[in-house]
Amino acid sequence: QLRLVESGGGLVQPGESLRLSCAAPGSTLDYRVVGWFRQAPGKEREGVACISISGDSTNYADSVKGRFTITRDNAKNTVYLQMNNLKPEDTGDYYCAAPQTRFANIQSMCFTSREYDVWGPGTQVAVSS
Numbered sequence: 001q002l003r004l005v006e007s008g009g010g011l012v013q014p015g016e017s018l019r020l021s022c023a024a025p026g027s028t029l030d031y032r033v034v035g036w037f038r039q040a041p042g043k044e045r046e047g048v049a050c051i052s053i054s055g056d057s058t059n060y061a062d063s064v065k066g067r068f069t070i071t072r073d074n075a076k077n078t079v080y081l082q083m084n085n086l087k088p089e090d091t092g093d094y095y096c097a098a099p100q101t102r103f104a105n106i107q108s109m110c111f112t113s114r115e116y117d118v119w120g121p122g123t124q125v126a127v128s129s
Helices: none
Strands: 005-007 010-012 018-023 034-039 046-051 058-060 068-073 078-083 092-098 123-127
Touching: 005 092, 018 034, 018 092, 018 123, 034 068, 034 078, 046 068, 046 078, 058 068, 078 092
Parallel strands: 010 123
Antiparallel strands: 005 018, 018 078, 034 046, 034 092, 046 058, 068 078, 092 123
16 A cells, blocks of 8 residues: 655745655555645645656646756655745645556646545645745
C-alpha cells in the first residue's frame, strides 16, 4: 500500500527558497505520476506541479512557472519541489499525491485532484516578512 510523506516546509521571507520532499516509505514512487498541490487558508486546493513517470515531462501552474521546479530521484524514491523567489501568496499547506495504481497515465490530467488516490499529510509553507 502506497504511503506518502512530505517534508521541508517552514517559515521564510519573501524572495527566499525552500525545497519540499515527497517520500514513499515502505513503497515506491516508481512508475507513478506525482503531483504537488497546495491549499491556502480559505481557498480551494490547487495543483502546483506534476511530473511524469519517466521524469521527462513536467507541468506547472501559471502562478509558479519560472520559480518552482519539480524533479524526481528514483534511486532515492523521492520527488522534490524546489521553490525559489517565494511570495506571500505561496503560503499554504503543500501536499504530494500519486495514484495507487502504477503506470496510471494521468499526466494530461495531473492537476485534477480526483486522479490521485494517495495523499500525504502535508507540510506547511509560510512566506512572510
